[in-house]
Amino acid sequence: MPDAELITAIGAISGTSMDGIDVSIVSTDGDARVTTGPGRTYPYSEALRAELLALIADPVRAEGDELVEIEAAVSDAHAGAIQQFMADCGIDRDSVRVVGLHGQTVYHRPERRFTRQLGDGQRVAATLGIDVVNRFRHADIAAGGEGAPLVPLFHRALAAGLEQPLMVLNLGGVGNVTYIDGDAVIAFDTGPASALLDDFVRKRLGKPYDEGGRLAASGQADATMVAGLMKHPYFDRPAPKSLDRNDFHAWAKAVQSLGDAEGAATLAEFTAASAADAVRHVPKRPLRWLVTGGGRLNGTFMNLLRQKLGVPVQPVEAVGWDGDFLEAQCFGYLAVRSMRGLPISLPTTTGAPAPMTGGELWRAPCETEGAP
The missing domain is CATH 3.30.420.40 (ATPase, nucleotide binding domain)
Incomplete structure (x- = not known):
């Protein structure tokens, strides 16, 4: 043909x-x-x-x-x-x-x-x-x-020549992943990504986002609060699953009680923890994560993901894609x-x-x- x-x-x-x-x-x-x-x-x-x-x-x-x-x-x-x-x-x-x-x-x-x-x-x-x-x-x-x-079928087409299993993480307003292992493609929304932190920074400082993750990097995350946020029932739902941009805003309302830096750090930790939690819902541990979306420019997000995942976590530009x-x-x-x-x-x-x-x-x- x-x-x-x-x-x-x-x-x-x-x-x-x-x-x-x-x-x-x-x-x-x-x-x-x-x-x-x-x-x-x-x-x-x-x-x-x-x-x-x-x-x-x-x-x-x-x-x-x-x-x-x-x-x-x-x-x-x-x-x-x-x-x-x-x-x-x-x-x-x-x-x-x-x-x-x-x-x-x-x-x-x-x-x-x-x-x-x-x-x-x-x-x-x-x-x-x-x-x-x-x-x-x-x-x-x-x-x-x-x-x-x-986006998963597009990810699969682009990733045909790359070592697999591979996870592609998009950090937009909401986080989502594509797991690719040959013909196996699994995808789902992971949880909040930039939306929670963007809205927090806009409300506190009048800025559109935490540029480079610098505000979050300057604070200490509230570990108890993050643990509580990770108890949201969404995380235990099997894949595939999806979210609306605002699904976690009411759940994360308690973060407003924290200072600017601590609140930003807590939301960044929550974002990274929810993304890393995605490994529970795929068959094999990915050998590599490629990150796209505006969140890949947030150094705090990327550093936290590397710490939690223990495998290479890179922006998609590392393989010639345009994030x-x-x-x-x-x-x-x-x-x-x-x-x-x-x-x-x-x-x-x-x-x-x-x-x-x-x-x-x-x-x-x-x-x-x-x-x-």
Whole structure:
């Protein structure tokens, strides 16, 4: 059977930290062949970011309101980011077959078979003049899966030549892992990652995050409090499993009683402990951990993980991957898989009853002759 053609796809996502829209490009057959390109991040306007943060703090509204205006604003921000990316990188529109539009998650409750990502595929396709695939999580959720994480099959494609078993840890707002050992792929959310610490630092110091983990490094973690936080029932649930960005905020409320440095140190210790606890849910102890997401730049997170795991823990750049844009590249890759009717999740990655296809395709409007 001849190889499937390589398709050029752009992926775009704003993660749970909401610090910007990540855009990148891949060329792939949607299977084992993947070539990645450059990536860029384009921040939301301060007004839109503030509105989004307020929305995710109001779950009743995030679930029930129509959100027409804010979804239009998020869609336009993504379309604008993709247009700017193509201009910045000299990418011709006609060379791009499809855009994988993850959008912005504002509510995720798989136990109720409900998830919500803002991003109107039809609107973005019309703006760009490029086909768009969005709503990647919905079919998996409807079938009884967790709808997350969706990056594992992309990790598997990239990791084909690496020593295994291997663990890939993404430290975004929430932490998630992909365990890869040949054909075996297991994935799940580990617990909090940057979201708890980011929100703590923003509230205490008015800063968006603990740069480099320096505040956490300057304090002493409250070991008793960390032990209590690790008693959350989520950690004993078998994989696969997933979280909403805010699932641990109420659980970790007691940290607010600590000083700035001690509170940051305690949340960093909790993040590292919850990630390291993931080894309980995989068949073999990984030989190596590769860390992606913004949390890989937090030296305190990385040092704590090395101490707890006792094996090499490295940023994904150690194997030539781009940790800033891995998820954006993933949704370009998944858009191609979606177009080819290939699964984008497995029972061992989301808990769905069978390998699941997913995504909804929106065709770019045909240009009318003589139109401007």
